[in-house]
Amino acid sequence: MELEAWHLLVIPLFFAFGWMAARVDIRHVMQESRAVPRSYFKGLNYLLNEQPDQAIEAFLEVTRLDPDTLELHFALGALFRRRGELDRAIRIHQSLVDRADLPQEQRMKALYGLGEDFLKAGLLDRAEDVFRRLETGVHAREALRNLLQIQVLTKDWQQAVVTARRLEKLGCLSQNANTAHYYCELAAAAMLRGDGEGARAHLELAFKENRRSARACLLLGDLEAQEGRDESAIAAWRRIEDNNPTFLPIIAERLIQAHARLGRHEQAVRLLQGYLDQRASxxxxxxxxxTVAERQGWTVARELAGAEMKRNPSLRALDDYLQASNALQASSEGERVESRLAQDLVHRQVSQIAYYRCGECGFKARQFFWQCPACARWESISPERMEHE
Ligand SMILES: [Zn+2]
Known part of the structure; x- marks a missing residue:
């Protein structure tokens, strides 16, 4: 290829363009920077020197001097909320909401921020008011989710059902399993009031939402038992065998008592033995x-605990075994101090480490909860107490 004279010009030209571009850029930046308030640079300086509190004050000054720095307003609002300085977050978001010159979209964004501030501050009434204003529009989903959270917190189950439906219509993941719990809450409240019919109606709705709902089975059984129909109660509780067998430990005591009232202890023992054969618990x-110790004596009870200890070793099985052993010894040859001590030790250990535990957040409790008090998830707590350190 022949090198023509003009080719020689190409490289210097590129340099010239580059130099011009750089100058234009610099001039642009200089112009911009003169428009930016000095406090902004002060804020940056503080940030670089890791003095966040002073930086925030400087940026706040910028927002006062220049109301057009919307993004900075939003950033500060979110930052204050995260730092727990909720009164300041509320002030920023409220001032944005009150501004008449703001485009609708920005005002809605500020309103949503305000709702989150109120929620975090525990001002549930005011948060609810704000989220109600956002039920339609771009923030509808988040607003409805927060509304639902508030309604569950305040135990407004009727409204929670309505909000869950609306969320489903917006294409949010099926709320059915949770809605069944809202109906169960309504049923439990009706039972407390002595309104059997109301309770039954709510339970039917719960089954419609989730036909395998263990909690609805449990409550239906409780209702039948309360009204003196132990046969029907047993039938309702036993639906859990197929629907959701992990919940059997929760209803086992009810089954034993209902069978006892009907004079059918042996049947209860066979039933529970069948459950144990299927799963360790x-x-x-x-x-x-x-039940076995009471009805059939310590020898049979000890055999039961011994067999289970071999099959599924656990401290609680050992505790039961030692209790039966001691009771047998005491009746035959007088109690031996060391075996009594061993049982006491194991028993104390068992009562210290056996907890219901949330599989989501690790919350531990002596009592079983359908909704985790710590993370608010439903059915995240295992219905079997675990042995934890
Ligand atoms: Zn939890």
Whole structure:
């Protein structure tokens, strides 16, 4: 290829363009920077020197001097909320909401921020008012989710059902399993009031939402038992066998008592033994152990605990076994101090480490909850007490 004279000009030209571009850029930046208030640079300086509190004050000054720095307003609002300085977050968001010159979209964004501030501050009434104003529009989903959270917190189950439906219509993941719990809450409240019919109606709705709902089975059984129909109660509780067998330890005691009222202890023992054959459960074992000890004596009870200890070793099985052993020894040759001590030790250990535990957040409790008090998830707490350190 022949090199023509003009080719020689190409490289210097590129340099010239580059130099011009750089100058234009610099001039642009200089112009911009003169428009930016000095406090802005002060803020940046503080940030670089890791003095966040002073930086925030400087940026706040910028927002006062220049109301057009919307993004900075929003950033500061979110920052204050995260830092727990809720009164300041509320002031920023409220001032944005009150501004008449703001485009609708920005005002809605500020309103949503305000709702989140109120929610975090525990001002639930005011948060609810704000989210109600956002039920339609771009923030509808988040607003409805927050509304639902407030309604669950305030135990407004009727409204929670309505909000869950609306969320489903907006294409949010099916709320059915939770809605079944809202109906169960309504049913439980009706039972407390002595309104059997109301409770039954709510339970039917719960089954419609989730036909395998273990909690609805449990409550239906409770209702039947309350009204003196133990046969029907047992049938309702036993639906859990197929629907959701992990919840059997929760209803086992009710089954034993209903069978006892009907004079059918042996049947209860066989039923629980059948459950234990299918799945290891120290809670079930303990209930069965107590019933067997009471009805059939310590020898059979000890055999039961011993067999279970070999099959599914657990401290609680050992506790039961030692209790039966001691009771037998005491009746035959007088109690031996060391075995009594061993049982006391194991028993104390068991009562210290056996907890219901949330699989989501790790919350531990002596009592079973359908909704985790810490993370607010439904059915995240295992219905079997675990042995934890
Ligand atoms: Zn939890």
């Amino acid at each position: 120290p809670d079930l074992l303990h209930l069965l152990f107590q």
